[in-house]
Amino acid sequence: MADLIPAGSASHATPAQRRQRNEWLALALGLLLLTAALAFVIWEDRASTGERERNRLQTQARVIEENLVRQLQAVDSVLIGMRTELNAQQAGNQVIDADKEARRLKSLSDAMPGVRALYVVDRHGLVLMAEQKNLIGRDARERLYFTTVRDHPDDALVYVSPPYLSIRGNYVINLSKSVTGTDGRFAGIATAVLDQSYFEILARSVVYAPDMSVSLSHADGQVFLITPSYARAVGTSQNAAGSPFTRHRESGTAAAVYEETAEDNRQPRMLALRSVTPPMLHLDKPLVITVARPLSGIYAAWREQAMVYAFFWCLLLVTAALALFFHQARRRALAAAETAVQAAQRETAQRLELAMQSGNIGLLDWHLPSGRVILNPLGHALLGRAADAPPLAAPEWEALRHPEDAAEVAAVQAALLRCEFQTADLEYRVRHAAGHHIYIHMRAEVVARDAADRPLRLVGIFRDVSARKQTEAALADALALQRRTGELARVGGWELDLPDGVPVWTDEVYRIYDMDAHDDGHRPLSLTQALDGYAAKDRARLESALQHAIEDGQPWDMELPMTTVLGRRIWVRSRCEVVRHDGRPRRLVGTIQDTTERMTVQLELERANARLAELSLTDGLTGVANRRRFDQAIAGEWPRSVRQQLPVALLMIDIDHFKAFNDALGHQSGDACLRDVAHILARCAWRPGELLARYGGEEFCILLPGSTTQDALVVAQRCLDRLEQARIPHPASPRSPSSPEAAWLTISIGLASMVPRLGSLPDALVERADTALYQAKRKGRARLECASDPGEDDAMATPLDAQPPLD
Numbered sequence: 001m002a003d004l005i006p007a008g009s010a011s012h013a014t015p016a017q018r019r020q021r022n023e024w025l026a027l028a029l030g031l032l033l034l035t036a037a038l039a040f041v042i043w044e045d046r047a048s049t050g051e052r053e054r055n056r057l058q059t060q061a062r063v064i065e066e067n068l069v070r071q072l073q074a075v076d077s078v079l080i081g082m083r084t085e086l087n088a089q090q091a092g093n094q095v096i097d098a099d100k101e102a103r104r105l106k107s108l109s110d111a112m113p114g115v116r117a118l119y120v121v122d123r124h125g126l127v128l129m130a131e132q133k134n135l136i137g138r139d140a141r142e143r144l145y146f147t148t149v150r151d152h153p154d155d156a157l158v159y160v161s162p163p164y165l166s167i168r169g170n171y172v173i174n175l176s177k178s179v180t181g182t183d184g185r186f187a188g189i190a191t192a193v194l195d196q197s198y199f200e201i202l203a204r205s206v207v208y209a210p211d212m213s214v215s216l217s218h219a220d221g222q223v224f225l226i227t228p229s230y231a232r233a234v235g236t237s238q239n240a241a242g243s244p245f246t247r248h249r250e251s252g253t254a255a256a257v258y259e260e261t262a263e264d265n266r267q268p269r270m271l272a273l274r275s276v277t278p279p280m281l282h283l284d285k286p287l288v289i290t291v292a293r294p295l296s297g298i299y300a301a302w303r304e305q306a307m308v309y310a311f312f313w314c315l316l317l318v319t320a321a322l323a324l325f326f327h328q329a330r331r332r333a334l335a336a337a338e339t340a341v342q343a344a345q346r347e348t349a350q351r352l353e354l355a356m357q358s359g360n361i362g363l364l365d366w367h368l369p370s371g372r373v374i375l376n377p378l379g380h381a382l383l384g385r386a387a388d389a390p391p392l393a394a395p396e397w398e399a400l401r402h403p404e405d406a407a408e409v410a411a412v413q414a415a416l417l418r419c420e421f422q423t424a425d426l427e428y429r430v431r432h433a434a435g436h437h438i439y440i441h442m443r444a445e446v447v448a449r450d451a452a453d454r455p456l457r458l459v460g461i462f463r464d465v466s467a468r469k470q471t472e473a474a475l476a477d478a479l480a481l482q483r484r485t486g487e488l489a490r491v492g493g494w495e496l497d498l499p500d501g502v503p504v505w506t507d508e509v510y511r512i513y514d515m516d517a518h519d520d521g522h523r524p525l526s527l528t529q530a531l532d533g534y535a536a537k538d539r540a541r542l543e544s545a546l547q548h549a550i551e552d553g554q555p556w557d558m559e560l561p562m563t564t565v566l567g568r569r570i571w572v573r574s575r576c577e578v579v580r581h582d583g584r585p586r587r588l589v590g591t592i593q594d595t596t597e598r599m600t601v602q603l604e605l606e607r608a609n610a611r612l613a614e615l616s617l618t619d620g621l622t623g624v625a626n627r628r629r630f631d632q633a634i635a636g637e638w639p640r641s642v643r644q645q646l647p648v649a650l651l652m653i654d655i656d657h658f659k660a661f662n663d664a665l666g667h668q669s670g671d672a673c674l675r676d677v678a679h680i681l682a683r684c685a686w687r688p689g690e691l692l693a694r695y696g697g698e699e700f701c702i703l704l705p706g707s708t709t710q711d712a713l714v715v716a717q718r719c720l721d722r723l724e725q726a727r728i729p730h731p732a733s734p735r736s737p738s739s740p741e742a743a744w745l746t747i748s749i750g751l752a753s754m755v756p757r758l759g760s761l762p763d764a765l766v767e768r769a770d771t772a773l774y775q776a777k778r779k780g781r782a783r784l785e786c787a788s789d790p791g792e793d794d795a796m797a798t799p800l801d802a803q804p805p806l807d
């Protein structure tokens with residue numbers, strides 16, 4: 001407890017410590033009062049217990065006395081009767097009939113359970129009459145019960161002898177009455193021997209507790225009987241100086257109660273002593289009844305009760321002390337917690353103030369009943385007012401609102417005051433002290449209402465968001481510009497957060513896909529939906545590119561055809577850039593551009609160019625390759641043949657007498673003839689790489705890469721044969737009209753084949769074929785001439801395993 005009541009003077013103690021100490025003092029005082037009350041009750045209880053016991057002991061003593069007195073009265077009556085009988089006999093000088101007297105005394109003693117024997121002693125101390133005849137003549141001269149009466153005879157008295165040891169070995173008391181003879185002198189005594197056992201039964205009958213003791217003593221102090229039986233005490237004297245017995249006897253009172261410590265067992269006890277002095281008996285010395293009980297027995301129940309009281313008192317003491325201790329501990333804990341909360345609140349308030357300062361946040365406290373609007377210094381500063389400017393009146397504050405925003409702000413404020421919502425967030429313009437307007441963001445809340453739920457205080461925090469508003473406006477303009485340019489360029493944008501983000505598309509993407517950007521059925525557009533319009537091959541390309549972008553951070557740029565949701569076939573250019581974070585792909589940003597117009601034009605152009613290229617290499621009349629195509633072909637074959645040392649063969653073919661044909665049949669027929677010849681020749685060289693070309697005018701050539709002279713001879717012969725078989729009429733042929741075959745168109749062929757050497761030119765082969773053709777013409781036409789170059793040709797001869805197709 002020492003730690004609960006702090007040391008030191010009261011002036012140094014805190015109020016809480018003083019309160020604690022006072023509580024302990026109050027508890028101690030309360031417990032002290034309770035203890036005093038309890039002690040008083042216990043003491044009263046003990047006193048009443050003692051008093052009750054005192055009364056009970058006295059009552060029991062009185063009960064014994066009453067019984068004893070009755071016995072003594074009976075004995076007294078018997079003794080008076082015996083004396084009267086004796087006097088009568090002596091007066092009549094009658095001889096005493098011993099037997100008769102013995103029977104009579106016997107019957108009298110039997111009638112009195114407390115009397116053991118009755119007898120009469122003559123003046124000489126000899127037994128004169130007795131219920132037992134053997135006692136007659138016995139000497140009683142030395143007995144106190146005789147000598148006492150003899151020495152002070154008084155007929156009115158009943159003499160009570162001190163207890164003495166009888167011849168039976170037990171203590172007895174004699175009650176005697178003096179007998180006066182006819183001569184007026186002492187004539188003897190009539191005496192009764194009281195039986196100790198009877199009185200012992202009487203004594204036991206009043207015992208109500210096992211620890212009680214009852215004794216009957218002679219007035220001189222000798223104990224006559226005691227119960228419970230305590231043989232050693234019988235016959236002893238109690239009249240020691242200062243003993244309860246002595247004090248009682250000396251007090252002269254009939255009854256008294258004492259407390260003393262027993263000499264035998266040293267136990268304190270209570271004794272009720274009562275002197276038996278019935279007024280009608282005139283005992284010479286009273287008998288004294290003692291009823292005793294040890295205090296331990298008397299107060300056993302009280303002690304138990306007191307122990308119960310003491311136990312509950314201790315319990316109450318401990319409980320009260322613990323209750324107060326824990327109550328104070330809890331209060332200290334609560335106080336500590338409250339202190340901590342207050343500290344935390346102070347810190348929070350400081351942080352809030354700091355945050356408001358660092359965040360440039362103004363505070364508004366509007367007391368609605370008075371209409372006072374209090375701003376903190378920062379709030380004033382935001383509005384361009386002095387930091388210590390006085391509070392505003394409500395109309396002044398409302399007048400600061402921009403006219404265009406005032407209605408909306410007033411509506412929100414009214415709804416807030418009507419409790420339609422807890423907190424209001426709004427942005428509006430207020431007039432700065434410098435005259436311009438600033439945008440503020442205000443968050444307001446009603447923080448106090450009266451019992452009728454009417455608002456009392458409106459608190460708001462606000463900050464200047466003009467810069468953000470300007471930025472937002474600029475951003476909105478930029479976005480609008482971006483949207484317009486996107487629409488013009490038909491470029492849509494998209495973004496995808498990795499790894500599991502939902503793609504975000506600009507409206508232009510939806511427009512490109514023929515979707516309604518504001519139709520919930522289309523929005524948001526998933527990646528899968530975005531890929532649905534592509535053909536399987538292109539979709540696979542895009543999915544592969546997407547995977548590489550996600551996994552490896554590779555960008556893509558590809559142009560693909562697709563079909564919109566309306567079935568429109570378009571071209572789009574899909575581009576994607578990867579935004580990395582910590583070296584890993586984090587976001588994909590891409591564009592989708594509708595390139596249909598450009599791609600249409602480009603494809604048209606490509607097709608036109610291809611056609612143009614084809615036309616530039618094709619002979620317009622016959623449809624076979626033209627001279628340019630032939631030059632490209634031989635220029636391409638030549639280096640390969642040089643590298644591989646393979647032969648190249650060339651057939652130069654010229655229609656015979658074609659001028660005459662034209663002249664005879666007309667130029668258009670000549671053209672038709674040229675087409676027919678080209679068609680026939682085209683069917684004579686079909687292997688890959690073999691090329692038929694119109695070399696010029698009515699002259700054709702067939703390039704045969706990899707062919708030896710022998711190979712080329714086969715082709716050349718095939719050409720001659722096929723043309724001959726075609727039997728194209730040539731009515732103007734200068735050949736002899738007699739010749740039947742002269743009417744048909746013929747051709748002459750010059751053949752050359754060579755393995756080109758390094759450094760040689762294709763012109764050499766053309767020149768040699770041309771020379772051979774010239775030889776064929778010179779030798780009469782309609783024939784084949786071969787430019788000989790045996791050294792190279794023979795070595796490269798190859799078997800003729802390919803046969804021309806059947807017509």
Ligand SMILES: Nc1nc2c(ncn2[C@@H]2O[C@H](COP(=O)(O)OP(=O)(O)OP(=O)(O)O)[C@@H](O)[C@H]2O)c(=O)[nH]1
Binds near residue numbers: 656657666667668674
């Ligand atoms: N119809 C037509 N005639 C052509 C064409 N190109 C060339 N010719 C004619 O072919 C003729 C060639 O005549 P020449 O060079 O004298 O040869 P030729 O008459 O066939 O006599 P040889 O070659 O010696 O048998 C000329 O009359 C040309 O006008 C063409 O594209 N169409």
